[in-house]
Amino acid sequence: MxxxxxxxxxxxxxxxxxxxxxxxxxxxxxxxxxxxxxxxxxxxxxxxxxxxxxxxxxxxxxxxxxxxxxxxxxxxxxxxxxxxxxxxxxxxxxxxxxxxxxxxxxxxxxxxxxxxHGPQIAEWVIMMDLIHSHKYLDFYEAQQRCEWSQARGMKIRDKVGKTVGVLGYGSIGRQVARLAHALSSTVIAYTASPRDTPESRRDNGFIVPGTGDADGSIPKKWFSGLEKEKLHEFLSEGMDLLVISVPLTKATTHLLSTPEFQTLHASNPHGTYIANISRGKILDQDALISALENNLIAGAALDVTDPEPLPKEHPLWRTKGVAITPHVSGLxxxxxxxxxxxxxxxxxxxxxxxxxxxxxxxxxxx
Missing domain, CATH: 3.40.50.720 (NAD(P)-binding Rossmann-like Domain)
Structure with a gap:
């Protein structure tokens, strides 16, 4: 040039x-x-x-x-x-x-x-959650069979009063919170370091105009800390949707494994839906597969996996309740x-x- x-x-x-x-x-x-x-x-x-x-x-x-x-x-x-x-x-x-x-x-x-990344990733999260809660894939498959069945819609769950947990309340998590709040869900946030004051809850990074939660006022509760006990306090809030948006570090590798899935199940037997838009290694994938097979969680939307691309023979492709996209939510x-x-x-x-x-x-x- x-x-x-x-x-x-x-x-x-x-x-x-x-x-x-x-x-x-x-x-x-x-x-x-x-x-x-x-x-x-x-x-x-x-x-x-x-x-x-x-x-x-x-x-x-x-x-x-x-x-x-x-x-x-x-x-x-x-x-x-x-x-x-x-x-x-x-x-x-x-x-x-x-x-x-x-x-x-x-x-x-x-x-x-x-x-x-906030606008497009937040839309992906809400889209995948709505596809799950409104059983869209069931209706899509029924359409392929030219099958009309209103009974399938009896178990649809809307978002009013549901709890959305945002693990990592950065720019992406804040836009997820904005959209979830617009759907009348309750938002709770988790950050590594404490956010005890209004000033500490502000977003001082780059914000796409008209998006996010600049003053940090949307979450009803804030949780923080690097200890597992603190994480489990957050996971015990009975959340319907858990959004993973923390960076991948040594501390966050396999941050969520069997004990965390068990904690989610104990607080919400109906099942928490998990959306991971961060990095695949933050989830222990073997433990995730086991949690899905044993109904500890309701399902998982994964835009990231470990490894990437996910090999064709990987069991995650065929695990019930999993929706996978090829790391495109941020595009x-x-x-x-x-x-x-x-x-x-x-x-x-x-x-x-x-x-x-x-x-x-x-x-x-x-």
């Missing part, structure tokens, strides 16, 4: 969207930040995470890069990018980059686009444009020496 100008700092973008999808956004950035020269590379999306980030960028451009916008690609070593001052990752999590030398051995600020036709909005905001803050939006704490892993 544009003629190369060595006097300018290079904004290197290596992203899996055709350049025409972000051309207008890049032009706006170039206009607002004339000291930066955007160079865009289209890295075709790979289905397997292990195959991502293999794109080759010319060494001279890597060496000149001051700002990097990326989803998976990083220079092979810090030495290849001696001028790099800011990395804007176009995902909510950075666990896929955590083993990279740039992540592990440098202090280059690394930010995410957390905040842009939308305006994803790249919203990501550019976060990049532009961070460029403003970086230029002015202010705190960045969504800067990753490498020690915590998010």
């Amino acid at each position: 544009g003629d190369s100008n060595p006097a300018k700092g290079l904004l290197l973008a290596v992203l899996p969207w055709p350049e025409e999808e972000v051309r207008d956004s890049l032009k706006q950035i170039e206009k607002e930040f004339p000291e930066l020269e955007p160079q865009y590379f289209f890295e075709k999306h790979a289905e397997k995470e292990s195959e991502r980030g293999k794109f080759e960028v010319p060494d001279d451009l890597t060496a000149r890069a001051v700002v990097l916008a990326t989803l998976s690609w990083l220079p092979k070593t810090p030495e290849q990018a001696p001028n790099l001052k800011l990395i804007q990752c176009f995902s909510a999590g950075t666990n896929h980059l955590a083993a990279h030398p740039i992540y592990q051995t440098t202090n280059i600020p690394l930010t995410t686009v957390s905040g842009i 939308t036709d305006v994803y790249a444009q919203r990501g550019m909005m976060v990049l532009a905001e961070n460029l403003r803050r970086w230029r002015e020496g202010r705190e960045l939006v969504n800067e990753v704490d490498r020690r915590r892993g998010y």
Whole structure:
């Protein structure tokens, strides 16, 4: 994009969207930040995470890069990018980059686009929950058989007065809460650290206009803590829907296993429906399958699995009560444009020496 100008700092973008999808956004950035020269590379999306980030960028451009916008690609070593001052990752999590030398051995600020996923993921969660509670799949299958049966609708459960537990009350969880609240459900929230004051409950990250719960006023109850006892207090609230939206770290790996499913069942024998839009490893999948087979939970909507892609022979495909989508809940036709909005905001803050939006704490892993 544009003629190369060595006097300018290079904004290197290596992203899996055709350049025409972000051309207008890049032009706006170039206009607002004339000291930066955007160079865009289209890295075709790979289905397997292990195959991502293999794109080759010319060494001279890597060496000149001051700002990097990326989803998976990083220079092979810090030495290849001696001028790099800011990395804007176009995902909510950075666990896929955590083993990279740039992540592990440098202090280059690394930010995410957390905040842009709330609308589409919240819609996916509510959609899957409604499909389950309104028995849509039963009716769809009946339609294929040209079968009219009103009796199937007698067990439909609406959302008024139901309890929605949001495990991880970030931008995604807040938009889920907004939609659940609109359906007259009661929302309860769980966070790793306490949110005891109104100020601590505010969302200070990027918010898509008109969405979320900026002041944290929707949840009827808040729970917090890293101990299992605290988690089980939250899971004992008799929730009808449990939404998993915590980042994947060592502490959250297999955060939910048999004891947690048993706790859910004890508090709601009717069955909790689980929606996981975070990472597959947060659920102990063997324990999940067992919980479903033994009716400890009502069902599970999984947009993420362990591993990804899920092998055809994996038993999860054939487990009753499971609905699987291929890690698509966060996708939308305006994803790249919203990501550019976060990049532009961070460029403003970086230029002015202010705190960045969504800067990753490498020690915590998010």
